[in-house]
Amino acid sequence: MTTVEKPGSAARAVEQLRNAMINGELAPGTRLSETSLTGPLKVSRNTLREAFSTLIEEGLLVRQPHRGVFVASLSPAQIADIYRVRVLLECSALSQAPTDPPRAAGLRTAVDDAGRAASAGDWRAVGTANMHFHEQIVALAGSPRLDSWMRQLTAELRLAFVAAPDPEALHRPFVAMNDAITSTYEAGDANRAADMLRDYLLTSERVVLGNLP
Amino acid sequence: MTTVEKPGSAARAVEQLRNAMINGELAPGTRLSETSLTGPLKVSRNTLREAFSTLIEEGLLVRQPHRGVFVASLSPAQIADIYRVRVLLECSALSQAPTDPPRAAGLRTAVDDAGRAASAGDWRAVGTANMHFHEQIVALAGSPRLDSWMRQLTAELRLAFVAAPDPEALHRPFVAMNDAITSTYEAGDANRAADMLRDYLLTSERVVLGNLP
């Protein structure tokens, strides 16, 4: 007996808002008026506020009391903090992970997805696949909690991506690196793969900070 | 001009519920009926639901759709996961932290608080001080995000504490270890302190798992 996963109005509103932010339709800093969103989303103000609450907890929205909720915009310091945490989580997960084919499969499919999207020139899809790749790295640790936190990190980072003027420069360089890291891990040298990943992340941080508006 | 931090009804309800859970007045597994809580908390159902949302995101409550919200009860697997993450976060933060007196001060005050509470026989306060000690360890990393996550971990762990039959056995052994770890860190040997901390945590995990109801 499989649970049917009925969405529910609030969950649907959360999903729509999250997608709108990730797709760049809601730029960081945008103010989300309660009354003017009840129409398009077809939900009541109370339900909308509940949706806001969960997105605020996820860090995608920010509430300024009595002024409204805004799409979060990451400061350089916050981005640096995210990368500090990423280095910690991802390198630990990768270096301590035993090398076994089933676990490597998740990495490989993410790498392939990124390659296909890059060939098609769809840089937003490349970004999505890249983030999925890093989520798979953390998944090597086998901790549901770390998985959840990592998803939150990637979601917030995408807010910085959509604000960037040059998506190709942001995602192009890392497709090959993903491949190299995965190959090294598949070859059994997890520690060397973790070292490559650390350099990767420091480079990525510079690129992202350099692409801020 | 300092912001006055007006609580707001929702935030006040969150605070009351959280305290009630940490103090053991709401045992894990308890069902929280919406209608029967609007009275004591003096808030409307909608506001109460907003409070539930934040506590659910914090992991202290669990929602079963159309059935209600329940005080979270940690399974042994979840506790093991929490400790896996704690080892990762705390040991990393401690080993990579430079030794300087202002940072050590936070640790030392938490240790002293625990010692005083232990002398007074107030084991719940000892547990609180212990958790504060570990939050201070993570604070050595200087990452607001890790601080936030660590607070969440300690809050959830307290749910396991209140369900334990013997609080003294749960907290007594670790006061001295806190002191030893802090002294080692103050002496400049952060790596050795991190090793001690790892053993500490593995011991603590066994104690907590052994004290499950």
Added chain:
DNA sequence: TAACCGCAGATTGTTCAACAACTCTTGTGT
């Protein structure tokens, strides 16, 4: 002119009442 003040107008925070959708229990029939 420029700075300050106060007053509408709009928006958020919170409450209340109602109804739909769903779950659990109870009682009935076979």
Added chain:
DNA sequence: ACACAAGAGTTGTTGAACAATCTGCGGTTA
């Protein structure tokens, strides 16, 4: 004993209302 339908109770969602707070505009004063 088992299946099933009716009922009661709870959650999910909506809409309207009011208080508290912020914003922007216009007027006053130096």
